[in-house]
Amino acid sequence: MAAARARVVHLLRLLQRAACQCPSHSHTYSQAPGPSPSGKTTDYAFEMAVSTIRYGAGVTKEVGMDLQNMGAKNVCLMTDKNLSHLPPVQTVMDSLVKNGINFKVYDHVRVEPTDTSFMEAIEFAKKGAFDAFLAVGGGSTIDTCKAANLYSSSPDSDFLDYVNAPIGKGKPVTVPLKPLIAVPTTSGTGSETTGVAIFDYEHLKVKTGIASRAIKPTLGLIDPLHTLHMPGRVVANSGFDVLCHALESYTALPYHMRSPCPSSPITRPAYQGSNPISDIWAVHALRIVAKYLKRAVRNPDDLEARSNMHLASAFAGIGFGNAGVHLCHGMSYPISGLVKTYKAKDYDMDHPLVPHGLSVVLTSPAVFTFTSQMFPERHLEVAEILGADTRTARRPDAGPVLADTLRKFLFDLDVDDGLAAIGYSKADIPELVKGTLPQERVTKLAPRPQSEEDLSALFEASMKLY
Numbered sequence: 234m235a236a237a238r239a240r241v242v243h244l245l246r247l248l249q250r251a252a253c254q255c256p257s258h259s260h261t262y263s264q265a266p267g268p269s270p271s272g273k274t275t276d277y278a279f280e281m282a283v284s285t286i287r288y289g290a291g292v293t294k295e296v297g298m299d300l301q302n303m304g305a306k307n308v309c310l311m312t313d314k315n316l317s318h319l320p321p322v323q324t325v326m327d328s329l330v331k332n333g334i335n336f337k338v339y340d341h342v343r344v345e346p347t348d349t350s351f352m353e354a355i356e357f358a359k360k361g362a363f364d365a366f367l368a369v370g371g372g373s374t375i376d377t378c379k380a381a382n383l384y385s386s387s388p389d390s391d392f393l394d395y396v397n398a399p400i401g402k403g404k405p406v407t408v409p410l411k412p413l414i415a416v417p418t419t420s421g422t423g424s425e426t427t428g429v430a431i432f433d434y435e436h437l438k439v440k441t442g443i444a445s446r447a448i449k450p451t452l453g454l455i456d457p458l459h460t461l462h463m464p465g466r467v468v469a470n471s472g473f474d475v476l477c478h479a480l481e482s483y484t485a486l487p488y489h490m491r492s493p494c495p496s497s498p499i500t501r502p503a504y505q506g507s508n509p510i511s512d513i514w515a516v517h518a519l520r521i522v523a524k525y526l527k528r529a530v531r532n533p534d535d536l537e538a539r540s541n542m543h544l545a546s547a548f549a550g551i552g553f554g555n556a557g558v559h560l561c562h563g564m565s566y567p568i569s570g571l572v573k574t575y576k577a578k579d580y581d582m583d584h585p586l587v588p589h590g591l592s593v594v595l596t597s598p599a600v601f602t603f604t605s606q607m608f609p610e611r612h613l614e615v616a617e618i619l620g621a622d623t624r625t626a627r628r629p630d631a632g633p634v635l636a637d638t639l640r641k642f643l644f645d646l647d648v649d650d651g652l653a654a655i656g657y658s659k660a661d662i663p664e665l666v667k668g669t670l671p672q673e674r675v676t677k678l679a680p681r682p683q684s685e686e687d688l689s690a691l692f693e694a695s696m697k698l699y
């Protein structure tokens with residue numbers, strides 16, 4: 234308890250420093266603590282890490298063979314309660330039975346997981362002594378399974394050891410993990426491709442996570458047939474996550490402007506800044522969102538649209554999993570963490586919940602108006618992909634043009650009218666800002682540094698959208 238209190242005090246000190254934008258405290262362009270091998274203070278290299286992925290309608294039936302080929306004898310199958318009764322999980326279990334794979338089911342995954350729900354899953358994994366993991370579900374399930382794999386492979390570690398700094402210690406993962414197969418059932422997080430696991434740290438009421446290439450799934454089985462079971466709002470909200478992954482990674486600070494330069498490759502962060510390879514995945518994902526998201530939301534039988542969105546989720550995951558995201562995500566973590574009574578339509582939940590995709594997209598018009606000063610050409614380019622006529626637009630118009638395009642896109646998809654519509658008021662802004670400050674892993678990747686006042690203004694501008 235005393236150790237936890239000491240960490241909170243330490244964190245509050247860091248928050249105070251993060252709020253200051255003077256050169257000695259600014260994290261965005263801060264100097265490296267020590268010399269790097271290259272002698273540079275900003276990075277000079279980037280690395281692409283991605284899970285092996287296999288795509289195809291019906292490909293889930295191969296999962297039992299995959300586990301057999303891996304020599305798995307005792308598999309942990311994780312999912313959430315709602316999905317445990319639906320065809321994606323049934324199809325997976327049929328394949329396991331057919332191929333003689335011994336498995337145990339853990340269906341207590343919490344939708345929008347917390348440290349407590351992660352720990353329950355970790356306990357299950359530790360007791361089961363499993364030799365492989367299988368996650369069937371959305372980001373909540375895949376992330377929970379990554380954490381269960383990590384901590385059961387490193388049983389003596391404290392939970393905060395691998396959690397992102399400054400909330401956790403952000404230690405690099407050096408232990409070997411068990412194989413993990415992810416079968417995504419939403420078209421959103423791209424978690425099947427990334428080394429990221431996100432949870433709500435209840436103590437501080439903010440989301441944070443674990444980010445290490447070591448926890449990325451061994452294999453992602455992307456089967457578009459699962460998307461036919463998704464309710465409309467799950468399609469919409471997880472689609473907004475794809476939209477923001479693409480927009481944020483494409484407009485993130487370039488990798489060669491990020492500091493410090495790591496002193497060893499193992500400390501190069503998973504989120505490295507925009508880079509030429511991530512850019513390709515981000516732009517391609519965005520084109521698919523522009524073409525298919527509305528169709529996928531409106532027509533549950535539109536297999537072409539839903540299949541394309543399923544692929545777009547992985548494309549954006551490959552991009553942002555290496556480039557990172559920035560302000561929409563950084564600001565979303567307190568928006569979901571501080572939820573009061575909001576219950577999202579189509580989510581069968583007993584607790585209040587702001588779905589992740591909704592929490593990121595509500596600030597997007599304000600955020601991109603703010604960041605457009607830095608790379609206006611990129612902001613105009615993405616606005617054009619999303620349908621704006623940019624032929625006569627000038628560089629200073631980039632922010633308003635993109636913001637208007639996003640507002641129209643959200644309006645067409647019946648998105649709640651801003652933060653006020655999901656239960657927040659002006660009085661909540663100081664808490665929302667406080668919850669954003671520790672998200673420096675992502676906020677420092679924004680192309681434009683932000684002061685506490687900037688963040689307040691962004692939350693205020695996001696109270697109402699239309």
Ligand SMILES: NC(=O)c1ccc[n+]([C@@H]2O[C@H](COP(=O)([O-])OP(=O)(O)OC[C@H]3O[C@@H](n4cnc5c(N)ncnc54)[C@H](O)[C@@H]3O)[C@@H](O)[C@H]2O)c1
Nearest residue numbers: 315345371372373418419422424427429431459462463589
């Ligand atoms: N690891 C990453 O890289 C990453 C990236 C972005 C977000 N996230 C995290 O992922 C979580 C959100 O995940 P999500 O948006 O994929 O949704 P989710 O896993 O939270 O699931 C949302 C709801 O949809 C239901 N559902 C899922 N698939 C379904 C299907 N095919 N048919 C019917 N119902 C279905 C679930 O049962 C649940 O009720 C958040 O915690 C977020 O922070 C992780």
Ligand SMILES: [Zn+2]
Nearest residue numbers: 422474478593
């Ligand atoms: Zn996201």
